[in-house]
Amino acid sequence: MSRFDKVAKEWDISDARTALSENIAKTLIDNVSLQTTMNIIDFGAGTGLLTSHMLGRVASVAAVDISAGMLNQLAQKEELKDMVTPYCQNIIHEPLEDDFDGIISAMTLHHVKNTDEILKVFYEHLKEGGFLALADLDKEDGSFHSHGNEGVFHFGFEREALHVKLIDAGFKEIKFTTAYTIDKGEGKTFPIFLVTALKV
Numbered sequence: 001m002s003r004f005d006k007v008a009k010e011w012d013i014s015d016a017r018t019a020l021s022e023n024i025a026k027t028l029i030d031n032v033s034l035q036t037t038m039n040i041i042d043f044g045a046g047t048g049l050l051t052s053h054m055l056g057r058v059a060s061v062a063a064v065d066i067s068a069g070m071l072n073q074l075a076q077k078e079e080l081k082d083m084v085t086p087y088c089q090n091i092i093h094e095p096l097e098d099d100f101d102g103i104i105s106a107m108t109l110h111h112v113k114n115t116d117e118i119l120k121v122f123y124e125h126l127k128e129g130g131f132l133a134l135a136d137l138d139k140e141d142g143s144f145h146s147h148g149n150e151g152v153f154h155f156g157f158e159r160e161a162l163h164v165k166l167i168d169a170g171f172k173e174i175k176f177t178t179a180y181t182i183d184k185g186e187g188k189t190f191p192i193f194l195v196t197a198l199k200v
């Protein structure tokens with residue numbers, strides 16, 4: 001059982017997490033032209049905090065996650081049922097069969113060991129013209145996860161280095177924005193970027 005399986009039932013209780021996903025969603029909506037005909041992936045969808053902001057904005061969301069516990073919480077949200085299909089699988093080893101108009105993701109990239117590999121997998125899951133919108137931590141000192149760093153493969157990302165990786169994976173029109181800053185008190189702040197890119 002992963003840490004996410006263990007904490008899934010309490011995940012949405014946190015005001016900090018709700019505020020984070022609201023701000024990521026707002027920045028995403030400001031930076032990506034979502035269409036009600038679009039079929040998209042939420043990579044690392046978890047309990048659906050970001051997915052829920054897609055209601056009425058896209059046609060469907062493939063909620064991809066490797067934690068059955070997190071996806072079970074998402075599956076209990078009645079309002080999401082018509083829009084969301086959960087996929088409990090690692091798309092690096094078991095890709096989805098369809099091509100998608102876009103991929104969104106919040107706070108999951110730092111949990112994936114091989115960034116180059118997952119960016120290529122994202123590229124392969126997109127149609128021509130499809131978009132990528134990833135939110136994650138800027139480079140940090142390893143103190144963000146107060147419960148410890150089990151399952152954390154990256155202490156955030158340097159924007160310039162991630163930009164290069166996105167180009168290497170084939171993406172174009174790459175743009176970084178600061179979506180939010182998490183304040184953990186005692187002078188500890190953690191900026192969160194949103195990077196958008198296109199497969200063109």
Ligand SMILES: C[S@@+](CC[C@H](N)C(=O)[O-])C[C@H]1O[C@@H](n2cnc3c(N)ncnc32)[C@H](O)[C@@H]1O
Pocket residue numbers: 004017021043044045046047048049050064065066067070089090091105106107108111112
């Ligand atoms: C920090 S949580 C974020 C969940 C959600 N996006 C949110 O903002 O509340 C990270 C999520 O990524 C999932 N995850 C980690 N590695 C993954 C992988 N290789 N493929 C899919 N999901 C993954 C975890 O199970 C967890 O649900």
